[in-house]
Amino acid sequence: MSKGKRLLIIDDDPDFVEGILSILETAGYEVETAYNPKDGFDALESKQYDLLLLDIMMGRGAEGVMIARKMRKDPKLREMPVLIITGIREQIAYLFPGQPMHPHFVEVDELVEKPVEPDFLLERVSALIKAAEDRKAKG
Amino acid sequence: MGEAKSKILIIDDEEVVLDSCTQILEGGPYHVATAMDGTFGLELVQEFQPDVVFVDLKMPGIQGFEVLDRIHSFDPTIVAIVITGYATVSSAVEAIKKGAYDFLPKPFTPDEFRVITRRGLERRKLVQETTALRREREMLREHFAAIVSHELKSPIGAVQQNLFSLEYELSDLLTEDQSSRIERMKSSINDLLELIRTWLRVITTDADIKKLRESFQPLSVESMISKAVESVETHANRKDIDLVVSLESPLKPVYGDEITLVEALVNLMSNAIKYSRMGSQIFVNAEEKENEILITVADRGVGISEEDLPFIFGDFYVGELSPDTERGSGLGLAITRRIVEAHGGSISVDSALGKGSTFVIRLPAMNTERHNEPAQDEGVLANS
Numbered sequence: 001m002s003k004g005k006r007l008l009i010i011d012d013d014p015d016f017v018e019g020i021l022s023i024l025e026t027a028g029y030e031v032e033t034a035y036n037p038k039d040g041f042d043a044l045e046s047k048q049y050d051l052l053l054l055d056i057m058m059g060r061g062a063e064g065v066m067i068a069r070k071m072r073k074d075p076k077l078r079e080m081p082v083l084i085i086t087g088i089r090e091q092i093a094y095l096f097p098g099q100p101m102h103p104h105f106v107e108v109d110e111l112v113e114k115p116v117e118p119d120f121l122l123e124r125v126s127a128l129i130k131a132a133e134d135r136k137a138k139g
Numbered sequence: 140m141g142e143a144k145s146k147i148l149i150i151d152d153e154e155v156v157l158d159s160c161t162q163i164l165e166g167g168p169y170h171v172a173t174a175m176d177g178t179f180g181l182e183l184v185q186e187f188q189p190d191v192v193f194v195d196l197k198m199p200g201i202q203g204f205e206v207l208d209r210i211h212s213f214d215p216t217i218v219a220i221v222i223t224g225y226a227t228v229s230s231a232v233e234a235i236k237k238g239a240y241d242f243l244p245k246p247f248t249p250d251e252f253r254v255i256t257r258r259g260l261e262r263r264k265l266v267q268e269t270t271a272l273r274r275e276r277e278m279l280r281e282h283f284a285a286i287v288s289h290e291l292k293s294p295i296g297a298v299q300q301n302l303f304s305l306e307y308e309l310s311d312l313l314t315e316d317q318s319s320r321i322e323r324m325k326s327s328i329n330d331l332l333e334l335i336r337t338w339l340r341v342i343t344t345d346a347d348i349k350k351l352r353e354s355f356q357p358l359s360v361e362s363m364i365s366k367a368v369e370s371v372e373t374h375a376n377r378k379d380i381d382l383v384v385s386l387e388s389p390l391k392p393v394y395g396d397e398i399t400l401v402e403a404l405v406n407l408m409s410n411a412i413k414y415s416r417m418g419s420q421i422f423v424n425a426e427e428k429e430n431e432i433l434i435t436v437a438d439r440g441v442g443i444s445e446e447d448l449p450f451i452f453g454d455f456y457v458g459e460l461s462p463d464t465e466r467g468s469g470l471g472l473a474i475t476r477r478i479v480e481a482h483g484g485s486i487s488v489d490s491a492l493g494k495g496s497t498f499v500i501r502l503p504a505m506n507t508e509r510h511n512e513p514a515q516d517e518g519v520l521a522n523s
Contacts, residue, residue, distance in 0.1 A: 013293055013297055015294070015297035015298075015300075015301070016293070016296065016297040016300050018301060018304075019297060019299075019300030019301040019303065019304045020300060020304065022304045022307075022308055023303070023304045023307055023308075026304075026307065026308050087292055087293060087296050114293075114296045114297075114300065115296045115297075115299035115300040115303060115332075116300070116303070117303060118303050118304065118306075118307040
């Protein structure tokens with residue numbers, strides 16, 4: 001299932017990234033990392049990934065949200081599944097009033113909280129990739 | 140700021156008073172503006188933004204008292220001093236009751252006027268400093284939350300994440316003893332994260348709720364209670380405690396934020412479980428009384444002593460008589476009270492040592508008939 005699947009992680013906390021990177025690599029994913037929003041978006045535009053793991057609070061604020069908004073406007077990136085991994089569920093409540101728990105940044109996304117258990121992380125990643133493939137197959 | 144001239148506005152219908160006051164202050168570090176009546180005076184209050192305003196109480200047109208009121212509703216930090224031509228104590232007292240800082244009886248000497256001006260300006264400075272300090276404290280409070288969140292939570296979260304991944308990668312190699320040590324580390328770090336989360340809640344609840352109020356919506360009481368029950372069920376089962384829920388039907392909805400209200404209910408239920416003996420019962424009721432929804436959580440646990448009762452809704456109160464070793468942060472009830480009050484409700488307790496405690500949350504009931512079309516209302520309720 002994970003064979004040949006390419007993932008991108010955008011998160012400004014290298015220590016945290018190491019903690020999920022090794023889980024994903026052990027499970028057989030090919031994973032690239034970007035430690036700031038700019039490098040992250042450049043990578044998204046220039047390469048092909050099956051899923052994005054995205055942090056919200058980066059740089060001067062919720063810069064992850066900016067990435068998600070840019071992706072929604074991009075016809076090519078709009079379909080890519082996004083797994084939001086964030087330590088700030090509470091704060092999201094007032095970033096997006098009315099959608100406190102599950103802000104739909106892009107059409108296909110999901111939110112998990114840091115830290116995330118390995119089994120849960122792998123399950124979500126593979127489910128999101130599968131859902132995206134099914135959507136594509138249906139056309 | 141020290142260089143800036145103070146701004147004094149004088150509102151009096153006697154030209155001679157305006158002239159002499161201006162002259163008295165001439166040469167000092169002041170900008171002086173004058174107005175012959177209340178209407179013009181109030182215009183100047185907005186344009187000129189004075190530090191101190193002198194207001195004659197007896198003027199044609201808008202009365203002095205009215206001028207005072209309007210100055211204060213425009214900017215409560217402006218210091219107002221009334222000039223009373225007919226120096227009766229009663230009108231001066233009334234002016235001070237209405238928020239005037241002091242009064243100056245006519246006729247007055249230049250020195251009296253200078254002294255009272257200086258005192259008024261000192262007062263103004265104090266008021267401004269207090270306001271600035273208060274604002275700073277609020278900002279600190281909000282920023283502190285963000286700082287704690289990022290500087291404390293992030294590294295601890297990263298440590299936990301790496302423990303997760305180490306355990307995952309080494310799962311085939313770890314001995315039982317090593318696994319159990321990793322488990323213990325994970326569990327301690329988890330407690331730490333929970334504690335930080337709770338502290339953050341206390342610090343940010345007030346600010347949070349103010350923001351959440353913008354997105355209040357009609358909520359079904361039944362659904363909130365069942366969500367809360369669901370989230371404490373494991374804890375209850377572990378102690379073999381029976382949660383007996385009985386709800387009046389139908390119940391009117393309440394208007395609010397679901398996440399925080401459910402949190403409030405969860406707090407009460409977890410406390411009830413925490414302070415109950417193994418195998419006992421907890422009763423959760425909801426009913427409507429006089430247009431209020433009453434949600435009651437009653438236990439037959441250890442109860443709260445009379446001396447402790449006044450303090451339980453304050454920060455950091457922890458019940459001492461927990462029958463097992465569970466210990467809380469002492470913030471649950473404080474948060475619960477804040478949440479309930481932010482919803483226009485109240486919380487009360489009735490307790491006897493050794494017999495148990497009964498907590499009652501009262502929330503204003505919503506009159507569904509007056510709001511929206513029924514169909515739309517139902518849709519909202521079904522979602523929530």
